[in-house]
Amino acid sequence: MNRLLQLFTAILLLGLPLGPTVAATEVNGPTEAKRPMNVLFLISDDLTYTALSCYGNTVCQTPNIDALAASGTRFTRAYCQGTYCGPSRASFMSGFYPHATGVLGYKNPRAQIGDRATWSQHFKNNGYYAARVSKIFHMGVPGGIEDHGPGRDYNGADDELSWTERFNSPGPEWRAPGDGETLEGNPDGKKPVVGGNTFVVVEADGDDMVHSDGKTAKKACELIRQQRDRPFWLGVGFVRPHVPFVAPKSYFPPYKPYSKHALPPKIEGDWDDIPKAGINYKTSPNMKMDLRRQKKAVGGYYASVAYMDAQVGKVLDALKASGQEDNTIVIFTSDHGYHLGEHDFWAKVSLRDESAGVPLIIRVPGKQPAVCHSFVELLDLYPTVATLCGLDVPKHVQGKDISAMLDDPNHQVREFAFSVAPMRKGFLIREDRFAFIQYEEDASAGTELFDTHADPQGYDNLAGDDRYQEVLARMQSTLTRKLAEVRDNDLSLQSSDRESPKG
Ligand SMILES: [Ca+2]
Numbered sequence: 001m002n003r004l005l006q007l008f009t010a011i012l013l014l015g016l017p018l019g020p021t022v023a024a025t026e027v028n029g030p031t032e033a034k035r036p037m038n039v040l041f042l043i044s045d046d047l048t049y050t051a052l053s054c055y056g057n058t059v060c061q062t063p064n065i066d067a068l069a070a071s072g073t074r075f076t077r078a079y080c081q082g083t084y085c086g087p088s089r090a091s092f093m094s095g096f097y098p099h100a101t102g103v104l105g106y107k108n109p110r111a112q113i114g115d116r117a118t119w120s121q122h123f124k125n126n127g128y129y130a131a132r133v134s135k136i137f138h139m140g141v142p143g144g145i146e147d148h149g150p151g152r153d154y155n156g157a158d159d160e161l162s163w164t165e166r167f168n169s170p171g172p173e174w175r176a177p178g179d180g181e182t183l184e185g186n187p188d189g190k191k192p193v194v195g196g197n198t199f200v201v202v203e204a205d206g207d208d209m210v211h212s213d214g215k216t217a218k219k220a221c222e223l224i225r226q227q228r229d230r231p232f233w234l235g236v237g238f239v240r241p242h243v244p245f246v247a248p249k250s251y252f253p254p255y256k257p258y259s260k261h262a263l264p265p266k267i268e269g270d271w272d273d274i275p276k277a278g279i280n281y282k283t284s285p286n287m288k289m290d291l292r293r294q295k296k297a298v299g300g301y302y303a304s305v306a307y308m309d310a311q312v313g314k315v316l317d318a319l320k321a322s323g324q325e326d327n328t329i330v331i332f333t334s335d336h337g338y339h340l341g342e343h344d345f346w347a348k349v350s351l352r353d354e355s356a357g358v359p360l361i362i363r364v365p366g367k368q369p370a371v372c373h374s375f376v377e378l379l380d381l382y383p384t385v386a387t388l389c390g391l392d393v394p395k396h397v398q399g400k401d402i403s404a405m406l407d408d409p410n411h412q413v414r415e416f417a418f419s420v421a422p423m424r425k426g427f428l429i430r431e432d433r434f435a436f437i438q439y440e441e442d443a444s445a446g447t448e449l450f451d452t453h454a455d456p457q458g459y460d461n462l463a464g465d466d467r468y469q470e471v472l473a474r475m476q477s478t479l480t481r482k483l484a485e486v487r488d489n490d491l492s493l494q495s496s497d498r499e500s501p502k503g
């Protein structure tokens, strides 16, 4: 038994906590413990997996994310737990489903979780340097990150206890000089470029560094280059392709003329078989976007994705140059997905796959690249990454350890994924074949059932079809059981899940 193992045994016998500096079992020398792995968590905002070339998009160009996917495990069935920023981010950072904490709006979950450690805080408590650059917990985009000079609070709904250090990246957003157009609610074209949660495209003057994500990448590269005596957990939050679709002009040529973009098929009477709550909050008709505007929205979104992808590339290059790539877990994902015209739906909130599904790539040093079709949830990141880094998993955490999938992509830990859209009081149970969506806990606002094998685009709602009543009833009871399980936790605030989802 070597000296390190003797030390371990002594520590275990004494019941002392294993800090990260001694948690790894491999040794480089007789007395030297291997440094614990770093964690680099890259998260985009409002990015649908359908826009990434590694997920099959043939128009949008994402070479840096594709390269990460080719060297890691790419998950094809990863789901967020809430289909917009606030509840999704509060969930994967806290380790609780949205209906456990009741954080259904745009706040951080600290009031509900008390002193329970968030994901990054757990690493901080175990000796890591834990930092974020820009948006990890909720921040209003563009409103909360618009540059109004120093002295302004740019922290949004952040949770300070989660970090050793934190950094913000204010930018011009929709005010960036360049060629801009408001696409939404502007049928006569008289409206100027505006802010808020509005579809706006800006082909901006200047380079990457004009905008928030360029600044975020630069700060992240600096933090990676710094030599520390501790491992790091670094969260890097990009705000594109969240609206406004603003990027340097140089990213737009591959996506012009905008008229070349194909839109998803438009099926006559497509909405006739779904409940009102199933019609997304943003649609081509209610946004008053004609075909020209719809195609430009797709092109502007793609240019924003390409710009974000280039910033991801800078951070990954810095990691490689730092010499720490072989000792760093890299994760890339988004807080939820996005509609780009499917069923004439746009943006988030919907519980269809385009909106509830997320891109997810996990690269762990020493593991073989793979594609994994097992169901995973963003909630699984916390326990999985803690396990991979040799830390314990706090008891409150509701996600599952999926690290075995990184050795065997056929490994499974769940039969279905669960997601919610509190704005519509909507719930999704997504199984291999069927996707079941219910609005209101008593289903009073309707249900949807799609056979994703026979009808992958989800045109035919089978909830009213006699032949599927058994499936419907089974999935409805799965939902009831799941919600009870989510609420069976050590928090005492269940009544607060009546918090206004508008936050
Ligand atoms: Ca978002």
Ligand SMILES: [Ca+2]
Pocket: 269, 270, 271, 272, 273, 274, 458, 459, 460, 461
């Ligand atoms: Ca339909």
